[in-house]
Every structure is written in structure tokens, then in C-alpha cells.
Amino acid sequence: MESAYRRFWLVAATVDSRPEPVWRAALASVAADPLLTQIYEGLRQMRSAGERQFGTVVVHPMAIEIQGERASVIDCQDASAAGNLDVDTGLPTTVGSAHTSVAAALVLGADGRWRVFQARYLDGTC
Numbered sequence: 001m002e003s004a005y006r007r008f009w010l011v012a013a014t015v016d017s018r019p020e021p022v023w024r025a026a027l028a029s030v031a032a033d034p035l036l037t038q039i040y041e042g043l044r045q046m047r048s049a050g051e052r053q054f055g056t057v058v059v060h061p062m063a064i065e066i067q068g069e070r071a072s073v074i075d076c077q078d079a080s081a082a083g084n085l086d087v088d089t090g091l092p093t094t095v096g097s098a099h100t101s102v103a104a105a106l107v108l109g110a111d112g113r114w115r116v117f118q119a120r121y122l123d124g125t126c
Contacts, residue, residue, distance in 0.1 A: 001064065001066055001071050001106060001114045002061055002064060002073075004030065004106065004113065004114035004115065004116075005059065005061060005064075005073050005075075005104065005106060005114070005116065006059055006061075007030050008030040008031060008104075008115070008116040009056070009057045009059050009077075010056065011026055011027065011029065011030045011031075012027065012030070012031070012039055013053055013055070013056045013057055013082060014053070014056065015027055015043065016043045016046070016047065016052050016053050017052070017053075020044070020047065023040055023043060023044075024036075024040050027039055027040055028115075029113075029115075030115055030116065031115050031116050031117065032107055032109065032115040032116070032117040033117065034117065034118070035116055035117050035118055035119060036115075036117075046084065050086060050087050050088060051084045051085065051086060051087060051093055052084065052085060052087055053082070053083070053084055053085075054082065054083060054084070054085045054092070055079075055081045055082030055083065055096075056081070056082055057077050057078070057079045057082050057096065058077065058078040058079075058081075059075050059077050060075060060076045060077065060078070061073050061074070061075050062074050062075060062076055062126070068108075069107060069108040070105065070106070070107055070108075071105070071106040071107075071108075071114065072103065072104065072105050072106070073102075073103070073104045073105075073106070074101070074102070074103055075101070075102040075103075075104065076099060076100070076101060076102075076126035077096075077100040077101075077102055078096075078098045078099070078100075079095075079096025079097055079098070079100050080095065080096055080097060080098040081096075082095070082096050083095040083096050097125065099125035099126050100121060100125070100126070101121065101122035101123075101124060101125065101126040102119060102120070102121055102122065103119070103120055103122055104116050104118065104119040104120075105117055105118040105119075
């Protein structure tokens with residue numbers, strides 16, 4: 001389950017470097033609704049605004065709990081080398097924090113794969 005969580009962040013942070021027609025399928029390999037659609041639509045909006053993502057998020061899961069076909073993760077991410085950038089200028093428009101608290105929920109799919117279906121940033125740093 002932890003590897004699925006790590007893979008989610010890798011795919012979510014890099015999928016917009018691929019052609020847009022493959023985004024949803026790539027995201028569906030690591031995410032489930034409602035998060036799947038939220039990320040997909042957010043990336044489409046970013047692209048139409050002339051932005052894209054850069055860098056990757058380094059995850060540090062601090063607590064993992066699995067209950068049947070559901071799991072939760074509390075993470076202290078380092079997103080200081082990731083964010084959004086302006087496609088025309090190549091300059092960052094946002095940059096993450098080195099100590100970002102995140103709570104995520106995963107579900108085990110019928111195919112036996114864990115997918116993140118909910119993630120939210122928590123107040124404060126970790």
C-alpha cells in the first residue's frame with residue numbers, strides 16, 4: 001500500500017508532461033474518484049492558463065493504517081523543489097514547502113491495486 005501511495009505522487013506530479021489525451025488513464029492507475037477527476041480537471045485548467053507542474057514531491061509517510069479495503073496515510077512531504085511554472089517564461093508561479101502535512105485515503109480496487117481517492121493538506125507544518 002505504501003508503494004501505491006508513493007507512486008500516486010510521482011504520477012500526479014509528472015503526468016502533465018505527457019500528451020493530454022493520456023492524462024486521465026495514467027491518473028486512473030493511481031487515483032480514484034473524486035480525487036481522479038479533481039486532479040484531471042485541475043491540470044486541464046492549469047494548461048489552459050499557460051502553466052504546468054515542475055519537480056517532484058518527496059513523501060515521508062509518518063503513519064499508515066489499513067482497515068480492510070481502505071487505508072489512510074499521514075505524510076510530511078518535502079515539496080520545496082516542486083510547484084507550478086509559467087510555460088512561456090519558464091519561471092515558477094508557485095513553489096511548495098519543505099514541511100507539508102498531508103492526509104490521504106486509499107481504496108483497494110477490484111483489480112487488487114490501491115488508489116488514492118482523497119488527499120488534503122493539513123494546517124501547519126510537520
